[in-house]
Amino acid sequence: MENKTTILNLTEDEFVHSGTRACTGCGLSIVYRMGVKALGKDSILVVPPSCLTMLQGIYPVASAKLPSINVTFASTGAAATGVRAAMKALKKDNVNVVAWAGDGGTGDIGIQALSGACERGEDLIYICYDNEAYMNTGVQRSGTTPKGVLTTTTPIVGKLQEKKDIPAIIAAHGIDYVATASAAYPLDLYDKVKKATTLSGTKYIHVHTPCPPGWSFDTRYTIKIGKLAIKTGLFDLYEIENGAFQLTGPSKRLVGKERKPVTDYFNTQGRFKSLDEEMVKTVQDQVDAKWANY
Amino acid sequence: MHIIESGNAAAATGVKLARAQVIAAYPITPQTPLTEKLSEFVESKELDAEYILVESEHSAMAVCIAASTAGTRAFTATSANGLLYMSEQLHWAAGARLPIVMCVPNRGIGAPWTVWNDQQDTISQRDVGWIQIYANDHQQIIDSVIKAFRLAQTVSIPVMVCYDGYLLSHTYMPFDQPDQSKVDSFLPAFVPAHFLDPENPGNFNAITLPDVRPNSDGIAPGYIEIRSNLHEDLRAALDTYIDIDKEFEKEFGRGGNPLVEEYECDDADFVAVCIGSLSYQLRDVIDIMRNDGVKIGVMGVQMYRPFPDKVIVDALSGKKCAIVFEKALSYGNQGALYGDIKSALYNSDKRPFVHNYLLGLGGREIKTQQLLDALTESCTSPETIGDTPRWIGLKL
Amino acid sequence: MKTREFADKISRSEPGPGDGGNTGSWRVLRPVINLEACIPVKLNKKACFNCWLYCPDCVVSKTIPPVINFDYCKGCGICAEECPAGAISMVDESTPIEEGK
Amino acid sequence: MRKDIIEVRWHGRGGQGAITAAKIVANAAFVSGYKGVVMAPTFGTERRGAPVSTSLKISKKKIYDLSPITTPDIVVVLDHSLLEEVNVIDGLKENGLVILNGYKPLSEYKFEGMRVAVSDVTTHGVTAGLPPGVVNSGIIGAFAKASGLVDIAILIPIIEKEFIGKKPEKNARAAQIVHDNTVVGGI
Structure with missing residues (x-):
């Protein structure tokens, strides 16, 4: 990526007030803070039920200095379409229309509306923060919960199915920009969102977002654990621009280098404690096979 | 200028004249020709x-x-299962006080599948907080669409314009x-008090607490206050619609009966009551019965939500019997309109007997003779109410 | 309908701080910056600011020295964990605050 | 049940344009002073090629009953072959009128107690320059001649308007030719 943002030149403008209802050490809070910094003032957010609903505040206090509309769970992509349509009708061309949803709101209940928006090529940015379960309702498994993870609805043996690859599904719509990012790499996230504001058509950014209570780790490790997901090669940072895939930033730097073993990541979180050796090996083999193709 | 077109085309033309700015639609029979137009x-x-x-x-809504x-005039249309699929969104639109207008050509609900007319779709959505207007012919469809946009933005409540599929x-x-120019002066542009505006940011439809909460201006309402406001404003919309209709009549020469439309009711002993085009079909039956000396009239309920209870009570008090015909019911109980009418009449000291007939579900043809037979029976023995609702035209 | 009247009929929030109250009360541990180790302080120029970057709650300033807003700091400890100089330690909330630190 | 309503049932095949024909007649009737005009296609799913029917009710007064026609005064048959498939005169009133696109002479068509009007609409359409099989404009000419309800001179401009972008003059010509070559008889 050209002209990478650094801590020193990153804007001090904040669009989020302190004192939100987000949990201590919340990964989404970092993602949200960086995302709206990159979006800037002339943006309208569309938000379905999720932790972000709470983070954005309970009536009559809004935690962000951006206009936002809360919408029903399944309708995010369509509601964002409606905002864009209104902007066109009102000849307000300089506004970023930004849908911002969790993984369940994106890949499970919201996938129909999102798919429709992608197929129509709606001019909007869709940001999915993936904390790998339904956290706002108390950690139930979602389509994007990784295999083996303990949640309140997979409480003993853990989830039996693989993590749904949402960015790949979205990329299959042929939209011009799909990217992944991580709460642990806020500058990379910032640059990707910033880039999305300069592109037309549908832009999709999928952000890996550690959640201390949902993943069972101490609040201070949000960044550490987010980084481990990347460094073990479990979650990869990439961009797909006009169909061309390329790893970015920390993931790109991993190519050809030795990655940390996945156990380093699993051992940091209570949600993986039902994994046995065999399962860990299976995952390690999957990761190795994936990276063999990079 | 008069044209001969379909009811769906009349609706579409109304939407065009109202200068809707954003339209979203998904096809479903019998709504499709409207969206095609x-x-x-x-x-x-x-x-x-x-x-x-x-x-x-769901996405259309x-x-x-x-x-x-975001501050634009929005429109959609659907029928039957499509309406039910957006049910969640209907509540949302009303709670958010958005002046959306939607046309619903009425159709029966599956299972089993039917594409034909009854009114179970919109009647089952009577409690979502929308205004429901029913049109009886094409002129009423196009006029109602235009009036609906005006009403919606005046009271900040969405409006369904329903007509038989x-x-x-x-x-x-x-x-x-x-004329477009007349419609333009009748229906001013939509300028909301608040909209999604980067210059004046706000978070719409945020979680609202059970109780009130202080804000910079004093006290912000809780959920129950917001909902109570919606209800109050819905009730007030009855009078608002009468005023809007008067203005429409002055400008366009049509109107005058926006809530209920009565035919031969003034001196009637008996009044047939129903929603939709059936109230017009009944006029022919009323004429026949009047020729035979039965003092009977028919009342078409045009605004069903908010429910025009006062007008209905005034119209029916002192009659011998009101006979309610319905193409929808509250399953396990009775016809929905029947229940509403009985409830409205409860406080009248001159309340008539009320009968209930269910008919026409899934497009079953309603024959004039059947209506005549039913009305004749009710007029002959109005005091017999034990076996209502009665079904018309069941063959097995 | 007048603007004010309409505003009471919908849920539309206006931006402001502290929707969650003074979230500083959530803290169990409090971050304390050792200014002798803090990189921008030591270099006396704009540098590092990891604590500012990673703070989920926008309570650390991008200043020399960085200042923490304890009204809202939830005490997550991310700043302490991410400080490359190890200049921030998490101390028990009951420890008295030393002036000047 | 109302005596003042003239009921016309149109029989065609899906895609043949019976609805358009009925709509044109509806327009002409309205212009001719019939303020009550209601045209209703078969309700349901129309499939190309399958037999379909369309109801047209005409009255000097507003029409309130939208139910399908069961006792027509006139039936119009756009496709000769339908005679073998559909009982087109079902419910037709006594002394009713059958208007038929047929290539055989009038005497070949027998409908007991009914009046019959026949024209070879298919052939006349081709003469007017239309592709074979376009019969919905032509049959209107037969309707005007046989029913006497609407004048061909009123119909022609309405046909031209309805067929804008779809050979309006040729469709109008077809109606005129059919009108001039419709034989009415029967009973």
């Missing part, structure tokens, strides 16, 4: 609107909700197309 208007640039061909009815919150949506009859 709108596509034609938009592609031919007769109507300057953003037209989103969404992937579901999502587009309208968002576009309306096929019977009205697909039939052709003459109607007058109002």
